[in-house]
Amino acid sequence: MQESDKNAMSTRSGEPSYLNLLERMQSGEKLALAKLVTSVENDAPFVPEIMERIYPKTGKCYSFGVTGPPGAGKSTLVDKLIARIRERGQAVGVIAVDPSSPFSGGAVLGDRIRMQRHALDEGVFIRSLGTRGTGGGLSRATGEVLRLFDAFGMDVVIIETVGVGQTELDIVDIADTTLVVLVPESGDTVQTMKAGLMEIADIFIVNKADRDGAEKMVSDLKGMVALTEYGDTDWKVPVLLSQANQDLGIDEIYEELGSHKAHFDTHTNSGERKAKIRRRHFMEILGYRFLKKLENLEQEDERFRNYLKQVQQEDANPYQIAKSFFQDEDFAREIFGTGGGL
């Protein structure tokens, strides 16, 4: 059976409907883009095919991530930055990622309301992405949505993460530039801030700058920046003050984004950094395809289903069974076959 027949409904003309969707997206139809984002969210079987097709059209947009603790004012800041980007006539996509920290639930809803005033603007597309079943899935999905936005023709893509855990850091890492937004009350946590966070920040923002302790926090952060080793770059991480709800300090942030983008584009090491990102992306694709192929085996292969039955026995040793799996030539042919989809 042909891959296209297996993976998707076909239109009356015989062309798979997802290719039709892709065509409509590429001609600028937002509804088609929205449907493809949903396909990524639902992990539809034709997504790898879509990604392969759009890939040559990507790499054109500039993306930045915005992260920080809950209540730091990230969404208000993003809202003001959208306005600046739109003033220049650029199209902007926003991916509001909610790694489903169950204790900060509801945050995304409020955020989306805050950005609502842009909802009717043709040049703005806001989309939230929720929990995925397994670790890593959300970060992969975010990367794929970014590439869809890129292929659609967005000039700028903003990735806002609501939470602050490992998953969120993985996500922000997908962007060209990372903004870390703090508030004066974060002072204590700055003292104990992990080296990992210092290294991901390309720009620090101390928002709600009218509150006590803002200046002290800026100088603390500057001190920490001075002490941090930024291995492969000579970018000097700036620490900026803002009051996003008063629209204060936004122009400076916008300008620093531009400087970092320019630095990123022209820096001698930027080629190396991009190569590293591509390499990691490739390894992720291989891992993901392997898991998808296992899911296919589960659907279609009697022998693999027997392996799974065996594993579920009380006295089974899954490590041993995994070893036999990789010694089994039949599975080698299945996983590496030219058939079997994907």
Next chain:
Amino acid sequence: MQESDKNAMSTRSGEPSYLNLLERMQSGEKLALAKLVTSVENDAPFVPEIMERIYPKTGKCYSFGVTGPPGAGKSTLVDKLIARIRERGQAVGVIAVDPSSPFSGGAVLGDRIRMQRHALDEGVFIRSLGTRGTGGGLSRATGEVLRLFDAFGMDVVIIETVGVGQTELDIVDIADTTLVVLVPESGDTVQTMKAGLMEIADIFIVNKADRDGAEKMVSDLKGMVALTEYGDTDWKVPVLLSQANQDLGIDEIYEELGSHKAHFDTHTNSGERKAKIRRRHFMEILGYRFLKKLENLEQEDERFRNYLKQVQQEDANPYQIAKSFFQDEDFAREIFGTGGGL
């Protein structure tokens, strides 16, 4: 070359040193256990071999996870529960997982100090586990440390997570029972609490019960529990009050843990639940081994290195290259070969 030669230093007798370590661990040597935990943390190449060997000795301990927002008093509660478990003469292991939410940095240090009074107790082993490079790695490592503790002979293993994101939920999910610890101030978040959290909680604790709003919170939670569908179990999720720092309410929690364990052991669906866990574990092992085999290829295979070089070209399409990889019979032989380690 033999796998054992390749993967580890050998002792003078020719036996790989990790097998010696395993033997010492199995004879009750804590230092050997500590070294094996470190091997899991560092992702040492012989870990799958160790896991395969200890697996038949696992499945005997009872494990519970403790999660909740920062400041809920999780570590104090764990400290008091350790005391109860020790009063019964049972050996207990604690895995304090820090998914490295950079904004809650330093929490683990304080927690470990709080549990310090047990550090000299022969029947207690406390270990923290930090960030892993990629999403999913921390949850896998936690599962493997749990199995090491189990094989070592721990009667009870407690998995405490500091953060509250997706990664943390994956981790807690490894345990037999999950305690979700909240405080009266969490009231607002309870209103917006995700269904996902409701479903993972086997027991709710409202800690710091002397504070305003504790009773209201208990009744809110009870209301939500009543409305939640717990598909495959008829366990009634209790909502308990505690003041861990005053040692109040701890006996009730300890008792409910026992009830849930008994329920879990005897419930008609517990076999099904265990089979599901084993199946997921097996799929994880397959995915992990696949990634390890790719790392080996990168070290040893010229052709794979050429694929990686190709991917890093400006105009490369990683999706297309991934497709060719899986159509390449040479790689099928490498990945599924009987040689090549693992």
